[in-house]
Every structure is written in C-alpha cells, then in structure tokens.
Amino acid sequence: xxxxxxxxxxxxxxxxxxxxxxxxxxxxxxxxxxxxxxxxxxxxxxxxxxxxxxxxxxxxxxxxxxxxxxxxxxxxxxxxxxxxxxxxxxxxxxxxxxxxxxxxxxxxxxxxxxxxxxxxxxxxxxxxxxxxxxxxxxxxxxxxxxxxxxxxxxxxxxxxxxxxxxxxxxxxxxxxxxxxxxxxxxxxxxxxxxxxxxxxxxxxxxxxxxxxxxxxxxxxxxxxxxxxxxxxxxxxxxxxxxxxxxxxxxxxxxxxxxxxxxxxxxxxxxxxxxxxxxxxxxxxxxxxxxxxxxxxxxxxxxxxxxxxxxxxxxxxxxxxxxxxxxxxxxxxxxxxxxxxxxxxxxxxxxxxxxxxxxxxxxxxxxxxxxxxxxxxxxxxxxxxxxxxxxxxxxxxxxxxxxxxxxxxxxxxxxxxxxxxxxxxxxxxxxxxxxxxxxxxxxxxxxxxxxxxxxxxxxxxxxxxxxxxxxxxxxxxxxxxxxxxxxxxxxxxxxxxxxxxxxxxxxxxxxxxxxxxxxxxxxxxxxxxxxxxxxxxxxxxxxxxxxxxxxxxxxxxxxxxxxxxxxxxxxxxxxxxxxxxxxxxxxxxxxxxxxxxxxxxxxx
Ligand code: ADP
Numbered sequence: 001x002x003x004x005x006x007x008x009x010x011x012x013x014x015x016x017x018x019x020x021x022x023x024x025x026x027x028x029x030x031x032x033x034x035x036x037x038x039x040x041x042x043x044x045x046x047x048x049x050x051x052x053x054x055x056x057x058x059x060x061x062x063x064x065x066x067x068x069x070x071x072x073x074x075x076x077x078x079x080x081x082x083x084x085x086x087x088x089x090x091x092x093x094x095x096x097x098x099x100x101x102x103x104x105x106x107x108x109x110x111x112x113x114x115x116x117x118x119x120x121x122x123x124x125x126x127x128x129x130x131x132x133x134x135x136x137x138x139x140x141x142x143x144x145x146x147x148x149x150x151x152x153x154x155x156x157x158x159x160x161x162x163x164x165x166x167x168x169x170x171x172x173x174x175x176x177x178x179x180x181x182x183x184x185x186x187x188x189x190x191x192x193x194x195x196x197x198x199x200x201x202x203x204x205x206x207x208x209x210x211x212x213x214x215x216x217x218x219x220x221x222x223x224x225x226x227x228x229x230x231x232x233x234x235x236x237x238x239x240x241x242x243x244x245x246x247x248x249x250x251x252x253x254x255x256x257x258x259x260x261x262x263x264x265x266x267x268x269x270x271x272x273x274x275x276x277x278x279x280x281x282x283x284x285x286x287x288x289x290x291x292x293x294x295x296x297x298x299x300x301x302x303x304x305x306x307x308x309x310x311x312x313x314x315x316x317x318x319x320x321x322x323x324x325x326x327x328x329x330x331x332x333x334x335x336x337x338x339x340x341x342x343x344x345x346x347x348x349x350x351x352x353x354x355x356x357x358x359x360x361x362x363x364x365x366x367x368x369x370x371x372x373x374x375x376x377x378x379x380x381x382x383x384x385x386x387x388x389x390x391x392x393x394x395x396x397x398x399x400x401x402x403x404x405x406x407x408x409x410x411x412x413x414x415x416x417x418x419x420x421x422x423x424x425x426x427x428x429x430x431x432x433x434x435x436x437x438x439x440x441x442x443x444x445x446x447x448x449x450x451x452x453x454x455x456x457x458x459x460x461x462x463x464x465x466x467x468x469x470x471x472x473x474x475x476x477x478x479x480x481x482x483x484x485x486x487x488x489x490x491x492x493x494x495x496x497x498x499x500x501x502x503x504x505x506x507x508x509x510x511x512x513x514x515x516x517x518x519x520x521x522x523x524x525x526x527x528x529x530x531x532x533x534x535x536x537x538x539x540x541x542x543x544x545x546x547x548x549x550x551x552x553x554x555x556x557x558x559x560x561x562x563x564x565x566x567x568x569x570x571x572x573x574x575x576x577x578x579x580x581x582x583x584x585x586x587x588x589x590x591x592x593x594x595x596x597x598x599x600x601x602x603x
Contacts, residue, residue, distance in 0.1 A: 020292075030283065038275075042276055046256050046269045053199070054260060057260070060183060061163060064105055064163075065165055068178075071108070076091050077092050077179060079091070080118055081110055093120065096120060096123075097123070099121070100121035105121075109182075111180060115135020116132075116133050117132050127158055132156075137235060139151040140166060143167055149167070150164065151164040151166075156236065162182040162184055163182070163183045164182050166180040185209070185210060196275055199211055199268070203237070204265070205220065206222040208246060209265075218239060219246035221245075229241075252272065255269070256269045381421050392410070440481075442484050442589060443475070445474055448488055451485055452492065455492050455493060463506060464506040465508065467508065468510045470512050475588075478568075478589045479586060480566070488584075495524075499526070508524070518585060518586050520585055522582070523584075524582075531545060535574070540557060542557075563586075570584060
C-alpha cells in the first residue's frame with residue numbers, strides 16, 4: 001500500500017513541464033521558417049506590384065516625352081511665339097487646349113525666350129499660366145539650350161505635382177521659345193489605393209514626391225547637401241525650401257526599392273512588418289498549440305500507462321497476498337490434517353487396546369466364572385437333583401406299595417428332570433463359551449409352567465400363594481426354549497429365596513401382557529424387596545446378599561446376559577406396597593412357528 005501511494009504521488013506534471021521547456025525552443029526554428037516563408041511571399045508579391053507601378057509610371061511619362069518636340073513644329077503654335085498677336089495667341093491657346101484634352105496632358109503652354117508664358121491650354125482658367133514667367137525652372141533652361149527639358153515640381157500656380165517636358169520652338173534656325181507639356185502626377189498617387197503597403201517615391205534629392213502616406217510627402221529621406229539645398233531654393237520643386245527629415249523605422253517596415261535611372265528616382269514599397277508577423281504569430285500559435293496538445297496527449301498516455309502499471313502492480317500484490325494466504329492456509333490445513341491423522345491413529349490404537357483389554361477382561365471374567373463353575377453347577381443343579389432324589393425316594397415307596405403306574409410316572413418325571421439338568425449344563429457351557437443360538441418363537445405359558453413345576457415342591461412347603469394373571473391365548477416370544485426356562489426358573493427361585501426371609505402370608509404374582517413393543521412378563525413377590533445396594537449391583541456376577549440360602553450371585557447376572565442376547569431386557573425394582581418386581585421385556589415371536597430346531601442341549 002505504501003509503495004502504491006508513493007507511485008501515485010510522484011510529481012509527473014513536473015517532468016511534463018520540464019519536457020515542455022525542452023521542446024519550447026523547437027518553436028524558434030518554426031518561427032524563423034515561417035518568417036522566411038511569409039517574408040519571401042510578401043517580397044515577391046510586392047516586387048510584382050513595384051514592377052507594375054514603375055512600368056505604369058514610365059509608360060505615363062514616355063507617352064508625353066516626345067510630345068513637346070512634335071508639337072513645336074506646328075505652325076500655329078510657332079506663330080504664337082513668332083508673331084505674338086492676340087489672334088495668333090488665341091489660336092495657339094485653343095490648339096493647346098484641344099491637344100491637351102486629346103492627349104490627357106495636364107497643361108501645355110508656350111514660353112517666349114524670356115520665360116514668359118504667351119499661350120497655354122488653361123488660358124481660360126482662373127489659374128492660367130498665361131502671363132506667368134517660369135524662367136527659373138530648369139526645363140526652360142534646358143529647352144532653350146536645345147535639350148529636352150525634364151523636371152519634376154510642384155506647380156507654383158496650380159499647387160499640383162507634375163512632370164514637365166520642354167522642347168525648344170524653332171523658327172528656321174532661331175529659337176523663338178519653348179513648348180512645355182505638364183503631366184499630372186497627383187493621379188498616379190491616388191491610383192495606389194488603400195493597401196497596407198505604402199508607396200514612397202523619392203527624387204534625386206531623396207525627397208518624397210509621391211507617396212500613399214500624406215504625412216511623408218515632401219520629406220527628405222536622407223540629409224541634403226548644401227548644393228542640393230541651394231538648388232531647391234532656386235528651382236522650387238517642393239512647397240517648402242527645407243524638407244523635413246523622414247525617418248523610417250526599419251523594424252516596423254519591410255522596404256523594397258527599385259530605382260528609375262531614367263529620371264533619377266527610386267520607387268519604394270514599404271510593407272508593414274505586421275503583415276509577416278501576423279501569419280507567423282498564427283503559425284507559432286498553431287505550432288505551440290499542436291505541441292501543447294501533443295504534450296497533453298503524451299501526458300495523458302503517460303498517466304494512463306502509469307495508471308495501468310499501478311493497477312498491474314496492485315493486482316500482482318493482491319495476487320501475491322492471496323497466494324501467501326493460500327500457502328499459509330494450506331500449511332495450516334496440512335498441519336491440522338497431520339494432527340488429525342495422528343489423533344485418528346492414536347484413537348485407533350486406543351480403540352484396539354480397548355478392544356483387546358475388553359477381550360482380555362471378558363476372557364478373564366469367563367475364566368473366573370468357569371473357576372466357580374463347579375459351584376455354580378451345583379447351585380443350578382441342586383434343585384432338580386433334590387427333586388430327582390425325592391421322586392426316586394417316592395418311587396421306591398410307590399413300588400413297595402405296588403403302585404407301579406405312579407412309580408413309572410415318577411421315573412418319567414426323573415427322566416424329564418435329568419433332561420432339564422443336561423439342558424442347564426449345556427446352557428452353562430454355552431454361557432462359558434459364549435455360544436449363541438438364533439432366537440426362535442417360544443410359547444411363554446408352557447415355559448412358565450415348567451419353571452413353576454421345578455419349584456413346585458419348595459413353593460408348597462413354604463406355603464407360597466401363587467397368583468396368576470396370564471392371558472388364555474398363548475403368548476409367543478423370541479427366545480430359546482432352554483434359555484427362557486432358565487431365566488424364569490432363576491427369577492422364581494430368587495422370589496422363593498426372598499420369601500424365605502419373611503413370615504407368612506407369602507405371595508407370588510405371575511402376570512404377562514402383550515405390548516406394542518413385544519411381551520412383558522412380571523414376577524412379583526411380597527418379600528423384603530431389593531436392598532438399595534442390590535438395586536444397583538444385582539447384575540454384577542457374584543453379587544449376593546443371601547446368607548440363609550447359599551447364594552452364588554450368578555443368577556441375575558446370567559439372566560441379564562441371556563435377556564440381552566435375546567434382544568430383550570431384564571428390569572428389577574421394588575413394588576410400592578413392598579416386595580420385588582422383576583420385569584422381562586421380550587420381543588414378540590410369530591405364533592405357533594418354530595423357525596429353529598430345538599436347541600442342541602448337548603452342545
Ligand atoms: P443369588 O441368588 O445367588 O444371591 P442372584 O444374582 O440371583 O444371586 O441375586 C442377587 C441378589 O439379588 C440376591 O442376593 C438378592 O439380594 C437380590 N434379589 C434377587 N431376587 C430378589 C427378590 N425376589 N427379592 C429380593 N431380593 C432379590
């Protein structure tokens with residue numbers, strides 16, 4: 001997180017500004033190139049304008065240049081000089097006017113040798129030249145000397161700028177005067193029009209004679225020499241004798257000059273530098289803007305790239321963190337897993353040890369039980385043996401009295417008892433070996449009768465009242481023939497044992513009922529009932545409280561084990577009105593069906 005924020009805070013705009021400063025000098029060559037380009041464009045354009053203007057000016061001048069010489073041969077004009085009569089002068093005036101109108105010349109006039117104007121095309125105007133003397137003008141002097149007179153000057157009468165051409169008028173070989181043609185130059189100035197470029201036409205003195213800027217008119221572009229000043233004073237070409245200096249700011253104007261050698265003039269076009277500066281500024285601005293846009297795009301790209309890199313770094317960090325967490329979690333889980341495995345192993349070992357211990361304990365218990373088996377057998381067999389003895393003794397007496405049928409009956413009973421004894425022994429053996437026979441359907445009532453029969457004599461001697469509450473219909477239970485009789489016999493014997501400890505009346509209740517779960521058999525006596533200790537411990541093997549009868553403490557233990565083997569239950573409790581109640585909970589068997597063959601008693 002710290003690393004990311006450092007990246008984000010990096011001053012990238014500073015580096016962009018630095019880049020801009022580095023790139024800014026690129027604008028200088030751009031400006032230079034633009035200046036060169038637009039300067040050249042302007043110059044070539046103005047060069048054409050200049051050429052045109054010069055050609056136009058020279059064309060105008062050339063048109064009138066030869067006119068004085070040609071016109072001087074006209075007799076009517078010559079007559080005006082040779083014979084200066086009003087008539088001839090009037091004729092000359094009219095002719096001059098006609099010709100000047102046809103040729104477009106400003107003024108044409110005739111001067112006599114003294115410089116006096118005798119006839120003029122503007123004879124009828126208020127500012128007529130007629131009667132004026134222009135002997136001071138150089139064109140007159142040149143003409144009188146036989147040369148072509150040429151001169152620029154401001155008209156002293158008209159105040160109009162003009163170019164003068166003059167030629168001598170001959171009468172035979174004699175010079176009788178001069179003919180002058182004045183060309184109006186004001187018009188060539190107005191022809192220039194209103195353009196940003198300015199026209200500047202200077203004469204041989206460097207004085208501005210034609211210009212598109214009225215303020216510059218008749219101003220000296222260079223200092224005048226003394227001779228020039230003297231000449232100016234003499235011939236008065238300008239409205240002033242001391243032309244003021246004109247200083248052109250080279251920085252503000254681009255000047256192009258073309259000399260007109262023929263007249264000693266030079267034509268200048270002054271283009272304001274702003275004409276170049278403006279497009280150059282535009283180009284530089286566009287260039288700068290383009291550069292700026294490029295910079296911004298670059299900045300944007302850099303920003304996006306940085307953003308992208310930041311995101312990649314962030315994602316990589318996240319991924320790394322996730323991987324680390326997964327690795328940590330995996331190692332935790334692996335640790336946990338190996339601990340669990342270890343625990344499972346330990347538990348399995350403990351389980352095995354427990355099973356082994358239980359096995360050993362069981363075996364020890366069995367051996368211990370077997371150790372006392374002889375005593376137990378004697379206990380279990382004691383009663384049938386006693387019965388057999390009494391039947392035998394009884395049979396002896398019956399045989400003495402020739403009651404063979406009764407004696408046979410006794411013998412039969414003895415035989416049954418021995419069979420039962422064998423069954424008991426088998427059962428004890430089976431118990432010791434933990435052999436199990438599959439449960440079968442056994443009729444409850446006959447088993448109960450058998451058990452009672454075994455104890456009948458003892459019960460009678462003890463005067464125990466038997467109260468039966470058994471249903472007429474046979475109750476079928478899941479049990480083994482022998483095991484059920486063994487259990488019932490044990491419980492009944494216990495009841496009689498308990499009743500021996502009590503005086504009459506002695507009562508024994510026998511009842512049974514069919515329940516939803518199976519069949520319940522209740523054996524109740526009105527003896528002393530279970531002691532508190534016996535209630536908790538009676539299931540333990542060899543637990544006995546009996547002193548008067550010889551108790552082994554095996555009866556209930558065996559009964560409980562047998563009942564559990566039959567999937568039933570043995571419950572003992574005390575009755576509220578005294579005495580013990582033993583309940584046998586058995587599973588119901590299918591009526592009248594013995595699924596298994598009778599138990600193998602010899603097993
Ligand atoms: P034993 O009969 O050899 O004592 P049992 O396992 O049959 O061994 O009985 C254990 C003990 O349970 C007896 O010693 C006696 O205290 C008690 N007991 C059994 N049946 C009765 C009964 N019907 N009334 C009172 N106590 C009984």
